[in-house]
Amino acid sequence: MIGARPAARLVELRLLIWVAALTLAGYVAVVAAASGRFAWYEIAVPVAVLAVFGALHVFLVSVGFRGDQLLLPIAVGLTGIGFILVERLAPNLLLQQLSWLVIAAGAFCITILVPRDLTVLARYKYTWALLGVLLLVSPLLPVIGREINGARIWVGIAGVAQFEPWELVKIALVIFFAAYLEEYREVLSTPPRRFGPIPVPPIPYLLPIVGMWTVAMLVMVFEKDLGATLLFFGIFLAMLYLATGEPVYTLLGLVMLIGGGFVAYHAFGHVAARIDVWLAPFDSELRFDEAYQLTQGLFSLANGGVLGAGLGNGMPERIPVVWSDFVFDAFTEEVGFAGALALLGLYLVFVYRGMLVALRAPTTFLQLLAGGLSFIVAFQTLVIVGGNAKLIPLTGITLPFVAYGGSSLVTNFMLCGLLLRVSDITARVRR
Amino acid sequence: MTERTLARNIRRLTLTIAIAFLIASIGVGYWTVVAASDLNADPFNPRLIAAVRDRPRGKIVDSSGRVLAESAKIGDAYRRRYPDRSLAQVVGYASFKYGASGVEGAYQESLIGQDPSDLLGQWKARYLGEHGVPGSVVLGLDPKVQLAAATALGGRRGAIVALDPKTGRILASVSVPSYDANALVDPAQQDVAWQQLNDAKDKPLINRVAQGLYPPGSTMKIITAAAALENGFDPNQKIRVDDPYQADRSWGDYYVRSSSGAHGDYDMSLAFQRSENIYFAKVGLTIGAQKLALMAQKFGIGHAPALDLPAAKGQLSNNGQLDRPTLLADTSYGQGELLTSPLQMAMVAATVANHGVQVQPHYATEIRDGSGGILRTIGGGAPDQIISPATAATLTGYLVQAVEAPGAFAFGAKIAGVHVAGKTGTAETPSGSPHGWFVGFAPAEDPQVAVAVIIENAGQGGVDAAPLGGAVMRAVLGK
Amino acid sequence: MEITFAVLLWGVRIVFLVLLYLFLIRAFRALHRALSDERVAITAREVGIAALVVTKSHAGGPRVGARLPLRAVSSVGRDAGNDVVLHDEAASAKHAIVSFADGEWWLEDAGSTNGTLLNGSRIWDKERLHYGDELAVGRIALRLERAQ
Numbered sequence A: 001m002i003g004a005r006p007a008a009r010l011v012e013l014r015l016l017i018w019v020a021a022l023t024l025a026g027y028v029a030v031v032a033a034a035s036g037r038f039a040w041y042e043i044a045v046p047v048a049v050l051a052v053f054g055a056l057h058v059f060l061v062s063v064g065f066r067g068d069q070l071l072l073p074i075a076v077g078l079t080g081i082g083f084i085l086v087e088r089l090a091p092n093l094l095l096q097q098l099s100w101l102v103i104a105a106g107a108f109c110i111t112i113l114v115p116r117d118l119t120v121l122a123r124y125k126y127t128w129a130l131l132g133v134l135l136l137v138s139p140l141l142p143v144i145g146r147e148i149n150g151a152r153i154w155v156g157i158a159g160v161a162q163f164e165p166w167e168l169v170k171i172a173l174v175i176f177f178a179a180y181l182e183e184y185r186e187v188l189s190t191p192p193r194r195f196g197p198i199p200v201p202p203i204p205y206l207l208p209i210v211g212m213w214t215v216a217m218l219v220m221v222f223e224k225d226l227g228a229t230l231l232f233f234g235i236f237l238a239m240l241y242l243a244t245g246e247p248v249y250t251l252l253g254l255v256m257l258i259g260g261g262f263v264a265y266h267a268f269g270h271v272a273a274r275i276d277v278w279l280a281p282f283d284s285e286l287r288f289d290e291a292y293q294l295t296q297g298l299f300s301l302a303n304g305g306v307l308g309a310g311l312g313n314g315m316p317e318r319i320p321v322v323w324s325d326f327v328f329d330a331f332t333e334e335v336g337f338a339g340a341l342a343l344l345g346l347y348l349v350f351v352y353r354g355m356l357v358a359l360r361a362p363t364t365f366l367q368l369l370a371g372g373l374s375f376i377v378a379f380q381t382l383v384i385v386g387g388n389a390k391l392i393p394l395t396g397i398t399l400p401f402v403a404y405g406g407s408s409l410v411t412n413f414m415l416c417g418l419l420l421r422v423s424d425i426t427a428r429v430r431r
Numbered sequence B: 001m002t003e004r005t006l007a008r009n010i011r012r013l014t015l016t017i018a019i020a021f022l023i024a025s026i027g028v029g030y031w032t033v034v035a036a037s038d039l040n041a042d043p044f045n046p047r048l049i050a051a052v053r054d055r056p057r058g059k060i061v062d063s064s065g066r067v068l069a070e071s072a073k074i075g076d077a078y079r080r081r082y083p084d085r086s087l088a089q090v091v092g093y094a095s096f097k098y099g100a101s102g103v104e105g106a107y108q109e110s111l112i113g114q115d116p117s118d119l120l121g122q123w124k125a126r127y128l129g130e131h132g133v134p135g136s137v138v139l140g141l142d143p144k145v146q147l148a149a150a151t152a153l154g155g156r157r158g159a160i161v162a163l164d165p166k167t168g169r170i171l172a173s174v175s176v177p178s179y180d181a182n183a184l185v186d187p188a189q190q191d192v193a194w195q196q197l198n199d200a201k202d203k204p205l206i207n208r209v210a211q212g213l214y215p216p217g218s219t220m221k222i223i224t225a226a227a228a229l230e231n232g233f234d235p236n237q238k239i240r241v242d243d244p245y246q247a248d249r250s251w252g253d254y255y256v257r258s259s260s261g262a263h264g265d266y267d268m269s270l271a272f273q274r275s276e277n278i279y280f281a282k283v284g285l286t287i288g289a290q291k292l293a294l295m296a297q298k299f300g301i302g303h304a305p306a307l308d309l310p311a312a313k314g315q316l317s318n319n320g321q322l323d324r325p326t327l328l329a330d331t332s333y334g335q336g337e338l339l340t341s342p343l344q345m346a347m348v349a350a351t352v353a354n355h356g357v358q359v360q361p362h363y364a365t366e367i368r369d370g371s372g373g374i375l376r377t378i379g380g381g382a383p384d385q386i387i388s389p390a391t392a393a394t395l396t397g398y399l400v401q402a403v404e405a406p407g408a409f410a411f412g413a414k415i416a417g418v419h420v421a422g423k424t425g426t427a428e429t430p431s432g433s434p435h436g437w438f439v440g441f442a443p444a445e446d447p448q449v450a451v452a453v454i455i456e457n458a459g460q461g462g463v464d465a466a467p468l469g470g471a472v473m474r475a476v477l478g479k
Numbered sequence C: 001m002e003i004t005f006a007v008l009l010w011g012v013r014i015v016f017l018v019l020l021y022l023f024l025i026r027a028f029r030a031l032h033r034a035l036s037d038e039r040v041a042i043t044a045r046e047v048g049i050a051a052l053v054v055t056k057s058h059a060g061g062p063r064v065g066a067r068l069p070l071r072a073v074s075s076v077g078r079d080a081g082n083d084v085v086l087h088d089e090a091a092s093a094k095h096a097i098v099s100f101a102d103g104e105w106w107l108e109d110a111g112s113t114n115g116t117l118l119n120g121s122r123i124w125d126k127e128r129l130h131y132g133d134e135l136a137v138g139r140i141a142l143r144l145e146r147a148q
Helices: A010-035 A040-062 A071-089 A091-113 A119-123 A124-142 A163-190 A203-223 A226-244 A247-267 A271-280 A292-304 A327-360 A364-388 A406-429 B002-034 B036-040 B048-050 B085-091 B102-106 B120-126 B143-153 B189-198 B219-229 B269-276 B278-288 B289-298 B326-334 B342-353 B389-402 B409-413 B460-477 C003-049
Strands: A145-148 A151-159 A162-164 A194-195 A196-202 B067-074 B077-080 B136-138 B158-163 B168-177 B239-242 B263-266 B364-370 B373-378 B421-426 B435-442 B449-455 C051-058 C065-070 C073-077 C097-103 C102-111 C116-118 C125-127 C136-138 C142-145
Touching: A010 B136, A040 A071, A040 A091, A071 A327, A071 A406, A071 B143, A071 B189, A071 C003, A091 A406, A091 B364, A091 B449, A119 A124, A119 A163, A119 A364, A119 B048, A124 A163, A151 B342, A163 A226, A163 A406, A203 A406, A226 A247, A226 A271, A226 B002, A247 A406, A247 B102, A247 B136, A292 B002, A292 B036, A327 A364, A327 B002, A327 B085, A364 A406, A364 B002, A406 C097, B002 B036, B002 C116, B048 C102, B067 B085, B085 B102, B085 B143, B085 B168, B085 B219, B102 B364, B120 C003, B136 B158, B136 C073, B143 B158, B143 B168, B143 B219, B143 B460, B158 B389, B158 C065, B168 B460, B189 B239, B189 C073, B219 B269, B219 B278, B219 B289, B219 B326, B219 B342, B219 B389, B219 B435, B239 B278, B263 B269, B269 B278, B278 B326, B289 B326, B342 B389, B342 B449, B389 B421, B389 B435, B409 B421, B409 B460, B409 C073, B421 B460, B435 B460, B435 C136, B449 B460, C102 C116
Parallel strands: none
Antiparallel strands: A145 A151, A151 A162, A194 A196, B067 B077, B136 B364, B158 B168, B158 B449, B239 B263, B364 B373, B421 B435, B435 B449, C051 C065, C051 C142, C073 C097, C097 C102, C102 C125, C116 C136, C136 C142
16 A cells, blocks of 8 residues: 655654654753753653654655654654653653653554555454454463452563553454444444334344443453453444444443443442542542542642643652553643643544544545544543543543553554554545 | 445544543643642642651740640651640641641641742742741640640540630640650651551540530530520529420320429529429420521531631531421430530630620631741631620529539539639430530639530539539639 | 752743643644545545446346446445445355555455456456456446546
8 A cells, every 4th residue: 555655744744843842841841850950961862752753754754655644743742741751750661661662663663564455454353353352361361461450451471571462452342343333334223123212223233232241341350450341342332333323322331331330339349449439539538548549649630730830840759650540640730731731632633633534534444443543542531531630430541642651652553553544545545 | 325424423423522521621620720729738738748858847836835846857857746645636747648637737838938928938939949937836725724624634535625715716625535646757657557546446536626526415505595595585484394394295205304303493593503404495495496596506506617727517416407396305405416516615605705706716826937927817707796795694694503503513613712604514425424514614704714525425424524624714714 | 959940940841831732733723724625535435436337237136227336445245234235146245345546446356255257257366447347246247437
């Protein structure tokens, strides 16, 4: 699909210059605030980060890529903010994150070049489903499965490296859903009978909903990960809606999810604990115990005010595991409500643009694929920001591109790469 | 056709996402802007405490200048030292890990040199990291009265509070059991100490004076009498008392009992001396639920006093109404579902003492800046005429009788050469022996002090509490 | 901390926030520009990029002369989920793929039982399609034509 001749990408380049300025300014502020001085050699790290961003642009230009020019700058802009926050909150993890960025960039390039034809992905849909399920259960296996912070969602070798397979599952599942729903959407969206306002599709087509729900509940029970459950089911419901346009399915799914959650609340301690913390974090029994993280996060938000305490001048480090779970609160504390709005604005632009890619994509499969991928970014952002701001119970979902973490960075870059591929196909068809 | 519906679905999903982003933004705005001032001043917020880890916090002193909290350098960090254990709940603690409580929490900003009255200092601290010299907080506590109160209560669980009825300044405040706040600021002991204090059944961290809630027992009769007098009830009218009492058969097998098994005619004066439940039950039923509830509310039952430290609000009844005759009767003599704090009852006594004018209580009296100059003084809010001076005078007469008349229950509060006004109370508890109450003030003609004493599970109820009130008032009057 | 340093630091902090907003505004503008192209894209797809015209059919199959619009990548087969649905027992559920890439049309068999014929000969690989070419799926013949 890639054209042989290089093609200039001027919009992308201009936006990347803003990203560079933004990343440097933030990084300088954080370093200067931490040490009370600033030496020029300290910009080595952000320059290395920006070099990787630049390399991605050069790569796209050199392979004659014709896809979207807005998604990549926003993704790397958010990643740049992520690096500022890693330097601010956990400088000892900075080099590790930098090496993950290089891997993520590699994964991005591979996604752009291979597979040659995206439609091929649809043909192996059950392979993706199987892969997804395998990845999903892999943390439960002995030897490689690992439980960290009470959630069994990791695989890895002790002391070497850990990976959250869940992150990759997201993409596998979106591909599978897109292919599956493309095949069956006619049957799903034109039910033979209506029962009042409720469409009644043939039983075999209800099975996938029930099946997905079952898998989601199993994840919640055995891997003790509320976030994965929510994300997993959320993606499914959103894509089901995209394919069928029937809000009834979504409502049905939500009812099932809340029902399952209600049962889980009473049956499983880890679910009940999360909900209790959410309902009353300042409770005297909880505030120094399970709710400590959330209350510290809220203090952090409050300290932010409208314009923030200034980069490097807040106290977000009081929040336990702030660099992965609470980056949003940390960012808001230091740049204020104003900065938080800008950050949310960037996510919204990314998602909106992703949805435009979906709208313009030439086939149903590609439309569903792009819609699902964009939805992942929106949903993750909303769930973690909502959790950080006590709008919904806190989950272990990460803020896309910004939060520290190798698995999520690699996956998010692959996600971005896939969206770009879809837009590239669109651009070529419309020539 | 299908493309169109798919495009429509994508648009609708995008719109939903945009709305969700809007909601999330509002949520973030709530915490960063709307709720920010509350959270920033929250005593558990570690920011204000940590801001002075490498600098001393200001001192907390009592009215004589005696130090109640100060910072000492240990290693390379400053740590607080708390010399007076009897004031642990009032002075509180400032822990790097567990936040701050008491005066340490309530006047946190002043103690680190960012008093709210000093806007420039606050701005400098926030944006430039420049801190002013920490100020100090002066409390109204009088060391002799405090010592007398702590000694009088001894090891018995309960609380004593003494305040100046004219200004609301708190002179003494004791809550037992207490704790050693030094353990909470010592990194080596803090976790164990924190766990123990939170798990302890008898709740040593609670300031029983303002946060402990008890049925007021017979001390409530002051409010019932005030409601009656203010509504034209004739206190000299004789009311027949026959134990046990019920208004009519609808009460079933429920009766109001007289503690003395009384049979006879009572007027208000005699009823106060003997603390006659049936008399006050009949008074309450005569004036009605609405007037009694209104008077209780005026005296502050059901809403927290405007204290400068956390205070409980108490309740008139579980649902705030007196909607059953038996509940009205029980409430009139201080049982039913009533709950009040010792501070609230001390304020009742203070209001009667102060000719019916209620003042708001306060622990701190002054905030001083780093060089000792007065930044601001702390007063007790606007005074409020709750009952007429005439009613207050009549009540004072009865309360003096309740201490001085032959056979009066509150005889233990007598002070030689001074007329003392007071009322005992015995609050029935579901478990254990009843709580003993005493509320009073002295001298009756020109009150200098109002006091409330509660002894949890006292052997004989109010009779045990009265001498403690007497001891505290003696300390104030220098007798 | 020296006061000039503190002021400089605040300068950088404010610059960061300003850049954040400028970046957002630029991104937003780019977003808006793309929106106007979008309407064109939708209309283009409704017309179809090209069409397959039925030249030979049978009872129960598509009417001869019917124009079946194509998209950039269209699946052809018996199943209802295909972009081009052909009711014919000899066609496989998913029979062939017609796609548009690099300015050309391509035909590819999707693993059908009876194979796909291009101008009379069975194809084994992805083959180039020209306007006017005849393809056969089961008992149905189709001709590639430009969109009208």
